[in-house]
Amino acid sequence: MANPADVALILSRTSFFPTQARVQELSAMDWNQVVAMVVDQAARPQVGVPPLKNIYLSSEFDDYIAFTNFEIQRLADPSLGLGDRMLWFWHGLLTSSWDKVFETGLLVRQHQLLAKYALGNFRHLMYQLTVDAAMVFYLDLAFSRATAPNENYAREVMELFMLGRGNYTQDDVKAAALGFAGFTISGYPQTGGATYNPDNLQVQFDGSGAYAGPLNYLGQSLQMDGGRTQYQKIIDAILNLSPSPGVYTCAEYIVTRLFRYFVHSDPDPATITSLATTFRNSNYEILPVLSALFRLPDFLTSRGARARQPMETILLIVAGFGARLSNFDFFWSYLFVTGQQPFNPPNVAGWPLDDRWLSASQVLARANMASTGYNGAGKKLIKQLRKSKDPVTLALNAMSIYNASDATIAVMTQAAATQSDPQARGRLLLTLAALSPEFALS
């Protein structure tokens, strides 16, 4: 029988919507079985799409809101798991944003691409992402010719997506820019106001804009033939870098990002080396890394080590109250106010994993969501709380909090004593659990 606290931990890290029912279900299993089910057997995410208006230059905001709402609602599902967390991990790392790309249809297409490779092969993900229309537009490959190469994607693919600062030179940026040049996007409607099919927006390759010739890149001599798939040589060259002491290659960079997202912010170098070796040896398949990651001793001791980001917060509040997302009909404004608008990160660096999510304005926004949950709490859960001998612990567990501090328990116990009505008591306890400092941490 697995420890429910451990089950709650792995569920809150691998799922957006960890319910008590699911914790109880999995606690009946052996821990190794839990990990196998939740990690090794994780399902590929399936991105759904609502009908979009697709009226060029005038329905973009409506379509963006529609897709965002649809996606958040899709994620409010306890049966989804690691595949969807990985989808959003990639979205936060390999960023594009609505407010530059502006056509929701292209963001949908990119999201489906990330979903396809979420648990799959990273090399192929990077191949396809380089020529994904949303990305081509977002980082200006659409305007890059060998005679006037645009360096934006070339730099960001190394700085933010694959290698990290300091592991390449400005000459490498220029060389990569040459290697990536020659793409554009065709199919835009000629006038605003026209209904259009975003499938018509396609990335095109124009050989006359491509570079042909030798390229010295990351210490490797490449020969570019001026052809449509030569951009893959740049990606391959990044992945071909050999590790050496103190030098980060792509494998170290990616596994470090994964460790920080799923475990804690201070990985041991030996752990990173080991995970990176796994990643390289699997020819850049993600799942073997994840299988190793969640089995590290570091994982089980990392409870409370990372600040929840707003998307996690709002979905956990809904799950924790046993409520429906429709009870929180202003969840989008919560995400806007807290600065994690889906499909619209503030810049190419995405949404950092740090203390900012614990700050004053974040707490105020969460307080309003918690107060909303008070009335929306599920009847079944209220009944359980009413009957329970230890409703404080039950309320905390509902919010995926195990091993709360004595201080938090004392505060909640004292507050509960002010409510003579057991229903009101249960609701208040859930609200306070969602407000507790432990709730802000995963």
Add this chain to the structure above:
Amino acid sequence: MRKPDKLPHAITRRTFLKIGGMSATLMVAGRRLMPFSVRADASGVRRLVVIEMNGGNDGLNTVIPYGDSSYYDVRRPLAIPPAQVLKIDNMWGLHNSLQNLSKRYTQGHVAIVRGVGYTDPDLSHFRMSDLWRAGNPDGAAAAGNTGWVGRMLQYLTLSASPMAAMSLYPTVGPMLVGPLGKAVSAQSSSDGNLNYPDGLAGTIQAAISGFAQPNGADSPELAAARQGMSDSVVLSSFLTQLPNPSAGYPKSNTANLLGFAATVLAANDWIRIIHLPLPLDHDTHADQLARQQTNLAELDGALEPFVKDLQQKNLLDQTLIMTVSEFGRRVQLNGSGGTDHGTASSHFFIGSSVNGGLYGDPPSLTKLDPDGNLVNSSSFLDLEATACAWMGVDPNNVLPSGTPYAGLLTA
């Protein structure tokens, strides 16, 4: 057909609420928190207002060398006709939308610095914004992920409050991030309102206070979470006790934010730096004439009542307003009636403590850099050094290099 490069514009809550049809959730009138005194001396300490013109405002059409014939040679048909330019002297003038600012200039309250940029310019919004905000030529990652204002806070004598700098935006800007923290974000006083369930405000507030108590057994993360809760009590109380903005502001997003900013600055001596990313899109790849006309008019129309408001509140002498922007724009127009990302630009320092006038060597319009862009004569680091000097902080403590513009500040 090439689509114009669109740029992040801050969708203010007002615009968002209008568009989305969502209920004014976070603006629901809530209950005040327990009484929290905010009476403290608002005068005597220096303030800084940093106005961020995201997107890369075209400096060449903002501070205009109308007396230089090459301006018309290189910029026609985007050039502003001499008859429309608000003239400063025989050579220079301001964009016609800056009516109030040009009057302020004649009063000596406006210092204009031309040619501000960077010796190794990059044409990426993200990259250059990163450099400007970090106050570091290699960006935030080279500065411990801090911003220049965030670092500057360490050298100010601050109040005991947990708040010292405020971004008028949903989240704290990277410019304000620093080792002390002490940066908050808000866009109106109603951001402090909390819609507690009926009859439970007192109980929940007491619980929050309990949660916020520091505890020796806490992990660093839990301690940080408690600190955020503690700060939220202070922020909420501060915001809900602010009066409404003064009358005299027009109805625009920028004016709303500046009206709010004036109430923040007047409340007490807590907030020393205000950061305002303008809710305007300056990235004029297309349709530049019309868009800049509107943008600058909104800015001008909001700045003047703000300056008057500060004057009335006896704050103008201690307040310096400055503009920043990640870059200017190309000299030559593109094919879409606009200009693409460029380099050097002009920026403003506004206040009763500036020596008004023109500063900075203006870039040549004909001797351009190898990319065909304006060559800068000073750096964003010099602009930021000037702001540090204003606040009484040695710029060398905050920035890797940079020199305040000689004679720009009166003291």
